[in-house]
Amino acid sequence: MTADRQAVTQVLSGLAEIRPWYQDLYRHLHANPELSMAEYATAERIATELRNTPGADDAEITTGIGNTGVTAVLRNGDEPCVLIRADMDALPVREATGLGYASTATGTSPDGSSVPVMHACGHDSHVTCQLAAYRLLAAHRDTWSGTLIALFQPAEEAFDGAQTMADDNLADRIPKPDVALAQHVLPGAAGTVMISPGPIMAACDDMFITVHGKGGHGSAPHETVDPVVLTAAIVMRLQTIVSREVDPNDVAVITVGRMEAGTKNNIIPDTAEIELTVRTYDERVRTRTLDAIHRVVRAEALASGAPEPEIRFLSRLPLTTNDPAVTEQVRQAFTAHFGEDRTRPKEREAGSEDFGIIPDLFGTPYCYWCFGAHDPAGWYAAEAAGTAGSDFPDCHSPYFAPLLDALDTGVEAMVVAALAWLGTDRA
Ligand SMILES: [Zn+2]
Ligand SMILES: [Zn+2]
Missing domain, CATH: 3.30.70.360 (Alpha-Beta Plaits)
Known part of the structure; x- marks a missing residue:
C-alpha cells in the first residue's frame, strides 16, 4: 500500500465516530439557511467548530473576511500548502422537501422584501463535509505534512463572494496555496464522485x-x-x-x-x-x-x-477549468479509494461558479469535482431509462434533498483529495 493510501485509511478510520456529529451539524445548517452575504450565524458556527476541533488548537482562524468569510490555517510543516474551499450561502426558495429538518427560515432580499430561504444548492453539505474533513485531518496530523487552509466563502450564489474575499486582502491573510480543491453536491448517485479535467463550468x-x-x-x-x-x-x-x-x-x-x-x-x-x-x-x-x-x-x-x-x-x-495534472492526481486517488464504478467523469455545464477567483488570485492550479446526492438504486434505474435528469430534483429546486448518506462521500472525497497533495511520507 502506498503512503497516500495508508494515510487515507488512517485518517478515515475516524469517520464513523464523527458521523453523528456531522450529520447533526448538517441538519442544523440545513434548517438555518442564510442568504448571500448574510451568512452571519453560519460563519459563527463554522468558527466555533474550527476552534473546537481536537488537535487544531494552533490553527490561525480568521473571521469576517469579505464580510462573512472564514479561514483556518493549520500548519503541519510548510509545504505543500493545500487550500480547501466551501461556499456557505443559501437561496430565496421556499423549501418543499418535507424533510424533518426542512427550513422555514426567511431572509431579506436586496429589495428589502422578506423571502423564504433554503439550502437548495447544497452549500450546507459543502460546509459540513469540509469541517468534517478538517476535523479528521487535524486528528491525524502524524499521517501528513504541509499546511492545510480551510476556506469558507460567502455569496457564491450572488457571484461576488470570492471576489469580495479577494478584495479584502485575502492574499495577505493566508499563505499562497500550491493547489486548491473544492466540491459541489449534484444530482447523481450518492456514493459517486464526478471529476474531469479542463473546462467544467462556463x-x-x-x-x-x-x-x-x-x-x-x-x-x-x-x-x-x-x-x-x-x-x-x-x-x-x-x-x-x-x-x-x-x-x-x-x-x-x-x-x-x-x-x-x-x-x-x-x-x-x-x-x-x-x-x-x-x-x-x-x-x-x-x-x-x-x-x-x-x-x-x-x-x-x-x-x-x-x-x-x-x-x-x-x-x-471566470471559466472554471480544472488543471489537468492536479485533476489527474485527484482522480487517481479517487479511483484508488472509491473504485472505478464510483469515480465517474463530470460533464461540463453551462452553469457558472466563482470558486476559480480564489486560486486565480494566487496563480494556483485547482480541481473542482462533484458528488452525487440521490438514492443510488433509483438513480441508476432512472439513468438506464434516460429519465434521471427529470426524475430527480436539480440544485435550486425546492425539492432538492441530498441523502444524509451522501455526506460520507463528500467527507471522504475531501480527505482523499487533500491527502493526494499533502505530504504523506510519515504515514
Ligand atoms: Zn447554486
Ligand atoms: Zn451551488
Whole structure:
C-alpha cells in the first residue's frame, strides 16, 4: 500500500465516530439557511467548530473576511500548502422537501422584501463535509505534512463572494496555496464522485445595455430616433453571433433575458434597456463573442442614427477549468479509494461558479469535482431509462434533498483529495 493510501485509511478510520456529529451539524445548517452575504450565524458556527476541533488548537482562524468569510490555517510543516474551499450561502426558495429538518427560515432580499430561504444548492453539505474533513485531518496530523487552509466563502450564489474575499486582502491573510480543491453536491448517485479535467463550468458575462434614441409622438416617428425598433434589431442581430461567428466546434450561449422600453402605445421613448447573459468555455471564444456583441450594438445604433449606447457588465465569472495534472492526481486517488464504478467523469455545464477567483488570485492550479446526492438504486434505474435528469430534483429546486448518506462521500472525497497533495511520507 502506498503512503497516500495508508494515510487515507488512517485518517478515515475516524469517520464513523464523527458521523453523528456531522450529520447533526448538517441538519442544523440545513434548517438555518442564510442568504448571500448574510451568512452571519453560519460563519459563527463554522468558527466555533474550527476552534473546537481536537488537535487544531494552533490553527490561525480568521473571521469576517469579505464580510462573512472564514479561514483556518493549520500548519503541519510548510509545504505543500493545500487550500480547501466551501461556499456557505443559501437561496430565496421556499423549501418543499418535507424533510424533518426542512427550513422555514426567511431572509431579506436586496429589495428589502422578506423571502423564504433554503439550502437548495447544497452549500450546507459543502460546509459540513469540509469541517468534517478538517476535523479528521487535524486528528491525524502524524499521517501528513504541509499546511492545510480551510476556506469558507460567502455569496457564491450572488457571484461576488470570492471576489469580495479577494478584495479584502485575502492574499495577505493566508499563505499562497500550491493547489486548491473544492466540491459541489449534484444530482447523481450518492456514493459517486464526478471529476474531469479542463473546462467544467462556463465563464459567465452578464451585460446591461442602455440604448439611447430620441423620444417623441408615436404619430411622428420621422422626428424621433426610435429605440424600440433599434432594440428589436439588436436582439435579432445578436442571435446571429453564435450561428455565424462562433466556430461550430466551439460553444457559446447568448440569451437576452430582459428588454424594456416605453410607457404607452403612442409615445416613442428616449431609451430602452437590454439585459443579457453570455456563457462560454474558452477565453478565445469568450473574447470573440463579447467583441461581436459590442460591435453589433454600436453598429445597430449607428444604423439608426442613434447616439452611442452604454454597455456595462453586471457580473463576470471566470471559466472554471480544472488543471489537468492536479485533476489527474485527484482522480487517481479517487479511483484508488472509491473504485472505478464510483469515480465517474463530470460533464461540463453551462452553469457558472466563482470558486476559480480564489486560486486565480494566487496563480494556483485547482480541481473542482462533484458528488452525487440521490438514492443510488433509483438513480441508476432512472439513468438506464434516460429519465434521471427529470426524475430527480436539480440544485435550486425546492425539492432538492441530498441523502444524509451522501455526506460520507463528500467527507471522504475531501480527505482523499487533500491527502493526494499533502505530504504523506510519515504515514
Ligand atoms: Zn447554486
Ligand atoms: Zn451551488
